[in-house]
Amino acid sequence: MDKKNSTAQEEVVEKMEQTVEPEASETEAADELVENGPVEEAHETKEESDPVNELEQKLEETTNRLLRVQADYDNFRRRTRLEKEADAKYRSQQLAEELLPALDNFERALMITPEAEETKNLLKGMEMVYRQIKDALNREGIEVIETVGQVFDPHVHQAVMQVETDEYEKNVVVEELQKGYKLKDRVIRPAMVKVNS
Incomplete structure (x- = not known):
């Protein structure tokens, strides 16, 4: 019986040791924690x-x-x-561009020499209207580009013909074919000119 008890006790101790003794991986983790x-x-x-x-x-x-x-x-x-x-x-540019052809027509109409008294009176009325339109355009900063006698400038002049004459130096505008206009510093329409070559 004593042998049975001692072997049973040994088995119980072994089981306890197994349950109490941690596995190797657990002990390694614990060692790492300490270190x-x-x-x-x-x-x-x-x-x-x-x-x-x-x-x-x-x-x-x-x-x-x-x-x-x-x-x-x-x-x-x-x-x-x-x-x-x-x-x-430049707010008035579009209006000016639309008025310029009418202004050209006024200028052409004013070039005629009237003979009858009625025609002279009509011409005076047209001159008044023409001046009013020009004054209104001038107030908005719209000016005529100078041409005859000026050195040709491709930014403001459009050369449509070249002529040879002794009256002017080379590359100078001899004649204006159509007026040019600028609005302040912007060219609305370049002047069409003849240039001395």
Whole structure:
């Protein structure tokens, strides 16, 4: 009986040792904990540094995007202001372009020499209307481009003929075939001219 008891006791002790004794992998993890500190803490510090970096990158991206939007908005405002100034400056250009052919016809009509008294009175009335139109255009900044005797300028003159004459120097406008007009600093219609070659 004593042998049975001692063998039973030995079996119980063995079982207890097995349940109490940790496996090798558990002991290795415990040793690592002692040597390196808690594994969770290492992960936490790594996770904490990642969100900080991510937030810094997002802040930098947002700042850059905000600066680009601000620059775009400033450019838009400047462009809009310049367009408004140009619109105000050249607001009468379209009207002038439409009136110029009528002005040309007035000038042609005024070139006739009237013989009858009625025609002379009609011509005087036409001259008054012509002067009023010209004055209105001048008030808007529309001027006639000077031609005869001026050096040929391709920006304001359109040469349709070349002639040779001793009266003028080379590359000088000899005759005006159609008046040219400019609105402030912009050419509405170049003058058609003959140039001395």
